Structures are given as structure tokens and as C-alpha cells.
Amino acid sequence: MSVTEQGLLERDKDTMTLNMGPQHPSTHGVFRVILEMDGEVVKTAEPEIGYLHTGIEKTCENKKYVHVIPMTDRLDYLNPPGNNLAFCLSTEKLLGVEIPDRANALRVIMCELSRIASHLVWLGTHALDIGAMTVFLYCWREREMIMDLNEEISGVRMMTSYIRVGGVARDATRPWLDGIRDFIDYFPAKVDEYERLLTKNPIWIDRTEGIGAFTREEAINWSLSGPALRASGVNWDIRKSRPYSGYDNYNFDVPVLKNGDIYDRYRVRVEEMRQSRSIIKQAMEKLPTGDYKTPDNKVSLPPRETLHTSMEALIHHFKLVSEGISVPKGETYVPIEGARGEVGFYIVSDGTNVPYRVKLRAPSFMAIPGMCKMMEGCYIADVVGIIGSIDIVMGEVDR
Numbered sequence: 001m002s003v004t005e006q007g008l009l010e011r012d013k014d015t016m017t018l019n020m021g022p023q024h025p026s027t028h029g030v031f032r033v034i035l036e037m038d039g040e041v042v043k044t045a046e047p048e049i050g051y052l053h054t055g056i057e058k059t060c061e062n063k064k065y066v067h068v069i070p071m072t073d074r075l076d077y078l079n080p081p082g083n084n085l086a087f088c089l090s091t092e093k094l095l096g097v098e099i100p101d102r103a104n105a106l107r108v109i110m111c112e113l114s115r116i117a118s119h120l121v122w123l124g125t126h127a128l129d130i131g132a133m134t135v136f137l138y139c140w141r142e143r144e145m146i147m148d149l150n151e152e153i154s155g156v157r158m159m160t161s162y163i164r165v166g167g168v169a170r171d172a173t174r175p176w177l178d179g180i181r182d183f184i185d186y187f188p189a190k191v192d193e194y195e196r197l198l199t200k201n202p203i204w205i206d207r208t209e210g211i212g213a214f215t216r217e218e219a220i221n222w223s224l225s226g227p228a229l230r231a232s233g234v235n236w237d238i239r240k241s242r243p244y245s246g247y248d249n250y251n252f253d254v255p256v257l258k259n260g261d262i263y264d265r266y267r268v269r270v271e272e273m274r275q276s277r278s279i280i281k282q283a284m285e286k287l288p289t290g291d292y293k294t295p296d297n298k299v300s301l302p303p304r305e306t307l308h309t310s311m312e313a314l315i316h317h318f319k320l321v322s323e324g325i326s327v328p329k330g331e332t333y334v335p336i337e338g339a340r341g342e343v344g345f346y347i348v349s350d351g352t353n354v355p356y357r358v359k360l361r362a363p364s365f366m367a368i369p370g371m372c373k374m375m376e377g378c379y380i381a382d383v384v385g386i387i388g389s390i391d392i393v394m395g396e397v398d399r
Contacts, residue, residue: 118339
């Protein structure tokens, strides 16, 4: 054998290390994955995180409970109301307060609007990653309507901090309710439009079907949750299995498929948008009257109009604003079904107005090892699609 032939044979056995990210646009944040390549095939994929570390968990342990809520907005910045709700439910469990039915309904409406908005961002950017630009523009059009609704009720488009300990920040306004009715009437035809562009598109199918597949057992063993778990055949949605905030009062289906590939994760999320729209419609139709926050004076500020006429109300207002809420000693964890999967805050209280320990269970963080496992054996061209199909948000990974 000649030296040249021997060299060629040796090179055939070599692998190449390829760094993808942390600045690559399709990693959807500053995420880096180190790929070991055998030609165009991924042999191993090693994730590297920490480029966006914010220290939010530790910051929360130095803030009053009410001041933690704006911090939770900035974790999964595409699903702020879901983060608000998860933190508030854990805090309220320690406080032992009851939430009025109207407040629960408003929370559900806000969280489902946020789920739709989050899925719209996912669908638009995922399609753009694979090469379908039109869907991105259409999804942004509908998301803009939800951003306008957020601004109407909270004054802010994204980081609303609308869900508060004990209820919500503000009662529903007539323009907000009218805007929601307009949106739920308008939206179904738009979801059908997305599907006409993608679901039977042969290019879309070629880039998604059978790629990045996880079996039911693999999805469970790699701690997936949310749409990625349900696309692998696991019927698990916390809104159904462990209802919170009155979700047991609404009729909706949990989309479950079996192939666990990019295509099924797409189909699950598209159907979830339809189901979220149905939940919002039901909540609007039977929106209860009553308080939008608990009357418990340990938690809620008194009505503003009483401050000029009642010294007790003024003192109560002053003490709550200056001292915050004192939470009894204990520890708790209440999970919710966020747009990306199970979200929950483990909170330890030492009896003061500042949490002793706050720990987030972030679905994006939990999904990253499984996502990298999916890449093994795939072509380099499919890595972009796999990352997009998991829908990670680095704000809740590096916290």
C-alpha cells in the first residue's frame, strides 16, 4: 500500500469537531453545541450553556415576594404570565389563601393567550430556520394582536407582571375583553392558513418527518415535558392531570401523537393553539363576577378609593407596600403546564418577607440533553430543525 493510499484510509476514519453557536441565529439564543462529525453525520453532540447567566434565582432570594414577579417575567420571556402563575401558586400555597373565581379565570385567559403567542414565535422562527419565510410573517401578524391585548390590560407588551400573589394586577377592561373576542373569532382561519402552507408541503415533510425522533420511553427517560413529550405518545398535561387555577372547569383535548419526530412536534403545537383558543372562548363565555384578587388583607392592597377616607386602609396599604408579604415557614413546589412544558418554582420560606430559596424547574433546561441525543446519527443539516422543534428559551436555561 502506498503512503498516499494509507493517508487516505487514515483520513477516512477521522472525525471533525464543529462548534455550532453560541452566536448562530438558529440556536435561538446564546447556546453552543459541540458536534463531532463523521462527514455530514453527527456522531456526538455536547451542549454548552452559561453564556446568558443572569443570576435571577439568587437575585430572587434578596427581594420581597412581590418584587420577584418581574424577575420571573424575564426567565422564559415568551411566556411571562406562565412564570408569574407558577411562582404565585407556590407562594399562595404557603400562605394558604383562596383565589377568587374571577381571578382564576383571568389568569387562565392570560396564560392561554401567552401560550398562543409563544407558539406563534416558535412556528414562525422554526419555519424560517428550515426555509419557509412566509409563515414567519403571518405568525408575527397574529402575535402582534396578542401584544396589543397585553398592553391594554397591563401597559406592557411582553413583561406584563399581570398575575400577582392573591389574584391579578387589574380587573378586566371592556376594550380588553372586546379585543379578545375579536381575536378568538379571527384566529382559527389563520391557523388553517399556516397548515395549508406547511402540513402537506413536500419540502416541509422531507425536512421534518422521521428526523430527531424519540420513542415514548426515550422521551420519559430524558425528562422531556410539554409538546415534545406528547409528540412521543405520552398523554401528560398538568392542566388535565393536576388541574390548577380552575382548568378542570374547561373542556379541551390534549394533542398526543406517537412518532416523536420534528413533524409530530409541529403538529402537536399547532393543535395546542386551537385548544388554547377554545379554553379562552369558554373562559370568556362564563367569566365569573366578583373580586379580581383575594380580599385577604395579609396579601392584597385595600381599594385605592378607601385610602382618603379610612385610616385603617391607609395603614394597611403603607405596611404592605413598605414591608411586603410575610410568608409562613415551609417549602413547596406547584407545577404548571407552560408553553414549553412543566414550569415550577421550589420555594423555601423562613417566615420573613423575602424567600430563603427559589429554584426554577425550567423545561428548556431539562430538554437540552435529550435534544442533543436526538442529533446523534442525523445529518448536520437536520440539527437546525431539531433545535427549533424543541423550542428552547435560553433565558430560563441560564438563570
